[in-house]
Amino acid sequence: MRTLYVVLVFTFFTACSAATGNINEKNMSRAAADLLRLTYAVQGEIMRGAAPGDDLLALACGRDPALCAAVS
Helix, strand or coil: CHHHHHHHHHHHHHHHHHHHHHCCHHHHHHHHHHHHHHHHHHHHHHHCCCCCCCCHHHHHHHHCHHHHHHHC
16 A cells, blocks of 8 residues: 555656646646546556555556556
8 A cells, every 4th residue: 555655646746747847727637637547547456456565557557558658
């Protein structure tokens, strides 16, 4: 569960730092939607029975590479 929180915080700050160059409502809405999709994907990996030491972000992005493109 701790890994989930680390992933979410990392993703939030990554999305916010990527949007700081051109902050507007549209960019923030897009970042929020991407973060929500990533959060659901990570939750899905937990529900599928990911082991406590697994890299949840890598597992989620392995199923949907578009998630990692939004974070990068």
